[in-house]
Amino acid sequence: xxxxxxxxxxxxxxxxxxxxxxxxxxxxxxxxxxxxxxxxxxxxxxxxxxxxxxxxxxxxxxxxxxxxxxxxxxxxxxxxxxxxxxxxxxxxxxxxxxxxxxxxxxxxxxxxxxxxxxxxxxxxxxxxxxxxxxxxxxxxxxxxxxxxxxxxxxxxxxxxxxxxxxxxxxxxxxxxxxxxxxxxxxxxxxxxxxxxxxxxxxxxxxxxxxxxxxxxxxxxxxxxxxxxxxxxxxxxxxxxxxxxxxxxxxxxxxxxxxxxxxxxxxxxxxxxxxxxxxxxxxxxxxxxxxxxxxxxxxxxxxxxxxxxxxxxxxxxxxxxxxxxxxxxxxxxxxxxxxxxxxxxxx
Amino acid sequence: xxxxxxxxxxxxxxxxxxxxxxxxxxxxxxxxxxxxxxxxxxxxxxxxxxxxxxxxxxxxxxxxxxxxxxxxxxxxxxxxxxxxxxxxxxxxxxxxxxxxxxxxxxxxxxxxxxxxxxxxxxxxxxxxxxxxxxxxxxxxxxxxxxxxxxxxxxxxxxxxxxxxxxxxxxxxxxxxxxxxxxxxxxxxxxxxxxxxxxxxxxxxxxxxxxxxxxxxxxxxxxxxxxxxxxxxxxxxxxxxxxxxxxxxxxxxxxxxxxxxxxxxxxxxxxxxxxxxxxxxxxxxxxxxxxxxxxxxxxxxxxxxxxxxxxxxxxxxxxxxxxxxxxxxxxxxxxxxxxxxxxxxxxxxxxxxxxxxxxxxxxxxxxxxxxxxxxxxxxxxxxxxxxxxxxxxxxxxxxxxxxxxxxxxxxxxxxxxxxxxxxxxxxxxxxxxxxxxxxxxxxxxxxxxxxxxxxxxxxxxxxxxxxxxxxxxxxxxxxxxxxxxxxxxxxxxxxxxxxxxxxxxxxxxxxxxxxxxxxxxxxxxxxxxxxxxxxxxxxxxxxxxxxxxxxxxxxxxxxxxxxxxxxxxxxxxxxxxxxxxxxxx
Numbered sequence: 001x002x003x004x005x006x007x008x009x010x011x012x013x014x015x016x017x018x019x020x021x022x023x024x025x026x027x028x029x030x031x032x033x034x035x036x037x038x039x040x041x042x043x044x045x046x047x048x049x050x051x052x053x054x055x056x057x058x059x060x061x062x063x064x065x066x067x068x069x070x071x072x073x074x075x076x077x078x079x080x081x082x083x084x085x086x087x088x089x090x091x092x093x094x095x096x097x098x099x100x101x102x103x104x105x106x107x108x109x110x111x112x113x114x115x116x117x118x119x120x121x122x123x124x125x126x127x128x129x130x131x132x133x134x135x136x137x138x139x140x141x142x143x144x145x146x147x148x149x150x151x152x153x154x155x156x157x158x159x160x161x162x163x164x165x166x167x168x169x170x171x172x173x174x175x176x177x178x179x180x181x182x183x184x185x186x187x188x189x190x191x192x193x194x195x196x197x198x199x200x201x202x203x204x205x206x207x208x209x210x211x212x213x214x215x216x217x218x219x220x221x222x223x224x225x226x227x228x229x230x231x232x233x234x235x236x237x238x239x240x241x242x243x244x245x246x247x248x249x250x251x252x253x254x255x256x257x258x259x260x261x262x263x264x265x266x267x268x269x270x271x272x273x274x275x276x277x278x279x280x281x282x283x284x285x286x287x288x289x290x291x292x293x294x295x296x297x298x299x300x301x302x303x304x305x306x307x308x309x310x311x312x313x314x315x316x317x318x319x320x321x322x323x324x325x326x327x328x329x330x331x332x333x334x335x336x337x338x339x340x341x342x343x344x345x346x
Numbered sequence: 347x348x349x350x351x352x353x354x355x356x357x358x359x360x361x362x363x364x365x366x367x368x369x370x371x372x373x374x375x376x377x378x379x380x381x382x383x384x385x386x387x388x389x390x391x392x393x394x395x396x397x398x399x400x401x402x403x404x405x406x407x408x409x410x411x412x413x414x415x416x417x418x419x420x421x422x423x424x425x426x427x428x429x430x431x432x433x434x435x436x437x438x439x440x441x442x443x444x445x446x447x448x449x450x451x452x453x454x455x456x457x458x459x460x461x462x463x464x465x466x467x468x469x470x471x472x473x474x475x476x477x478x479x480x481x482x483x484x485x486x487x488x489x490x491x492x493x494x495x496x497x498x499x500x501x502x503x504x505x506x507x508x509x510x511x512x513x514x515x516x517x518x519x520x521x522x523x524x525x526x527x528x529x530x531x532x533x534x535x536x537x538x539x540x541x542x543x544x545x546x547x548x549x550x551x552x553x554x555x556x557x558x559x560x561x562x563x564x565x566x567x568x569x570x571x572x573x574x575x576x577x578x579x580x581x582x583x584x585x586x587x588x589x590x591x592x593x594x595x596x597x598x599x600x601x602x603x604x605x606x607x608x609x610x611x612x613x614x615x616x617x618x619x620x621x622x623x624x625x626x627x628x629x630x631x632x633x634x635x636x637x638x639x640x641x642x643x644x645x646x647x648x649x650x651x652x653x654x655x656x657x658x659x660x661x662x663x664x665x666x667x668x669x670x671x672x673x674x675x676x677x678x679x680x681x682x683x684x685x686x687x688x689x690x691x692x693x694x695x696x697x698x699x700x701x702x703x704x705x706x707x708x709x710x711x712x713x714x715x716x717x718x719x720x721x722x723x724x725x726x727x728x729x730x731x732x733x734x735x736x737x738x739x740x741x742x743x744x745x746x747x748x749x750x751x752x753x754x755x756x757x758x759x760x761x762x763x764x765x766x767x768x769x770x771x772x773x774x775x776x777x778x779x780x781x782x783x784x785x786x787x788x789x790x791x792x793x794x795x796x797x798x799x800x801x802x803x804x805x806x807x808x809x810x811x812x813x814x815x816x817x818x819x820x821x822x823x824x825x826x827x828x829x830x831x832x833x834x835x836x837x838x839x840x841x842x843x844x845x846x847x848x849x850x851x852x853x854x855x856x857x858x859x860x861x862x863x864x865x866x867x868x869x870x871x872x873x874x875x876x877x878x879x880x881x882x883x884x885x886x887x888x889x890x891x892x893x894x895x896x897x898x899x900x901x902x903x904x905x906x907x908x909x910x911x912x913x914x915x916x917x918x919x920x921x922x923x924x925x926x927x928x929x930x
Contacts, residue, residue, distance in 0.1 A: 211466040
């Protein structure tokens with residue numbers, strides 16, 4: 001046995017590994033995903049990383065305002081792909097922060113239900129003939145109520161303002177939807193497009209809401225904690241079915257109602273940023289999430305609807321698809337003041 | 347190559363010494379390294395506990411301030427006279443003054459407020475830290491805080507209890523210096539004299555300034571981290587990781603150090619010390635200690651975790667210094683071991699060497715001297731044995747030598763006269779012949795025969811004849827030079843070898859001298875006897891080209907002398923040769 005030869009071989013092996021290591025470590029690409037809780041959980045991220053030999057950074061957002069602020073901060077250069085609802089998407093397209101998809105890179109769309117496959121029929125996903133968004137999940141935002149504590153199943157959005165529930169209501173900490181539901185409450189003709197008077201009325205309504213809630217929450221987990229620690233009767237379900245599942249999993253005896261005014265309904269889609277460093281990889285990610293196993297995990301684990309299989313409707317009622325709002329930043333500024341406790345005493 | 351015993355012994359001793367001290371050094375190093383790490387872990391844990399204690403003391407100090415503020419008499423007056431606007435204004439002013447001075451006295455406070463329970467938690471008094479001082483917020487800017495936990499949790503507490511908030515970024519608008527900053531809020535309820543709820547007093551504490559005060563004497567290379575009970579970083583050397591949960595990205599310590607999960611999840615563990623990757627640069631190892639700081643809050647059970655991470659490098663630097671010392675000491679001892687081995691080797695090998703030399707000298711025939719016989723050990727014993735062996739050996743050798751000499755004499759000498767016999771004479775003659783041949787010198791051979799010696803034997807007996815022979819030998823010996831050889835060939839025949847002749851006259855003179863000496867009477871047993879001799883001389887090179895010829899020539903010359911009347915001598919000559927040939 002020639003030990004010398006073996007020794008030499010081992011040396012060569014080690015040296016070549018040493019030479020390859022930095023290039024291997026340095027070559028691994030990174031995909032930066034910004035999304036909502038449950039959209040890209042660890043399990044599906046790990047599987048993607050393994051399959052494509054890349055690193056995936058997932059940044060979670062809690063509100064549309066947060067998402068807008070983050071994507072805007074560096075002209076969309078900090079992220080590759082993001083999850084946004086069709087209404088919000090419009091301002092991203094207008095600002096040029098989002099780019100269109102090459103549908104050839106999304107073969108898994110074939111699995112989607114007919115109503116999500118036919119993109120031209122969905123308002124907001126197309127712009128000048130190009131596809132900017134791929135539907136991923138959706139939910140209506142109704143009212144969650146404690147079956148035991150509620151006097152009656154809430155029929156109207158006005159239940160949130162019911163003085164009988166003062167200090168026992170949880171509302172969502174987000175500017176856009178809050179103004180929309182406040183406008184709906186005031187009977188505004190178009191709650192997505194408020195004029196000056198509409199803003200004044202809605203602001204006053206939101207102050208009233210603030211005075212009636214216990215507090216405003218941001219994440220579904222926070223609701224579970226607040227719900228179990230405090231005497232809560234009513235929750236505005238910003239996260240819809242996901243939140244309902246989380247509460248039920250925690251043992252709360254809760255029901256879900258769609259108010260007669262209608263429930264705002266969001267359709268969250270994947271979109272690619274202008275600053276994406278590798279659009280192919282971003283599209284590969286979107287395509288990957290449309291795989292049956294990945295999409296179904298959304299429903300199975302997180303209680304979110306998916307676009308592959310029909311989600312059992314949990315409540316009947318009118319739904320109102322979210323629309324772009326007239327002035328997001330104005331809503332945000334006003335909301336921040338409302339949340340801080342301003343009384344707008346001019 | 348021949349290695350001396352000394353070198354071998356020295357080598358092995360040195361090797362053993364080096365190995366033993368090296369092993370000792372290594373053992374000492376590893377042991378003390380482990381001890382150092384353990385002790386640095388202890389030290390670090392202690393330091394972390396001190397920090398934790400400071401932190402909870404600081405929080406308690408804030409809580410006492412809050413309690414003090416909530417029990418101010420101005421506040422009591424305000425609650426009692428809230429329906430009277432005039433008095434209310436007076437007491438509010440007093441309250442504002444106290445709050446302002448408290449805020450001014452505490453650089454770590456952002457804000458002090460009195461929030462009323464009425465009007466949805468509307469603030470009644472608020473003093474804010476601004477860039478260069480403290481301001482009293484005008485009434486028009488006061489806000490409703492009823493929907494914040496620090497209000498709705500505190501309002502439910504009894505007097506004397508207090509609330510400690512989660513630490514997060516203050517996103518409330520209009521909070522001046524504190525806006526957007528990491529903030530801890532401590533609040534206490536305020537009741538009216540009749541026990542109904544009046545409101546809460548809240549102090550907003552700047553976590554960074556509180557913490558920089560706490561960590562002020564921690565060396566710069568020790569990393570300090572602070573997390574909340576979910577493990578989210580609140581103080582981390584990389585500022586971007588702080589309060590990730592308030593910015594949409596969670597950076598949690600259990601993702602960096604998985605071993606911490608049980609401590610965060612369980613109530614029964616309040617500290618942990620471990621060797622782990624550094625949270626700042628995961629490539630470098632560090633020694634880390636973590637301690638839970640529980641908040642004695644009446645509303646919620648909460649804790650934070652303080653951690654100190656010191657680079658393992660730093661700990662090992664101490665052990666490196668120690669290691670260097672150990673190496674130095676080890677080297678010193680190795681040198682010492684080498685020295686001792688050298689001395690020991692010399693001490694052992696010198697007597698052995700001197701014995702070896704003595705034996706060598708003895709072997710060369712010299713007497714055995716210089717043995718270390720005075721030593722009182724195995725070597726001395728060996729030397730003594732050698733010496734007695736050598737003396738016995740030399741005694742035997744002397745005996746052998748004298749015997750050999752005796753036998754030699756016997757072989758080469760005539761036992762009667764002690765003169766060289768025929769054998770020795772012929773040998774010397776051959777030697778002389780060879781030398782003369784080479785050196786072109788001359789020599790002579792003399793043949794001597796006693797005249798009518800037989801008659802003496804017959805007349806006086808053999809004993810007298812022997813005596814005469816002895817005297818004749820002595821007389822002839824007296825007539826020749828020391829270098830010349832006189833030999834008895836047989837009976838009354840003698841020969842003389844005369845070397846290095848100067849002239850042919852020399853042998854003639856010696857012959858005459860001998861003849862003359864023989865004229866004196868031979869006294870044997872009181873009787874005077876007379877004896878003559880006849881001599882024949884042959885000369886080299888003229889009388890013979892070889893030894894036998896020279897002898898026979900001398901013999902022939904001697905017969906010539908006898909025939910011519912005895913008591914005379916003759917040189918060999920051509921006539922003699924002819925007469926001899928004629929005779930034969």
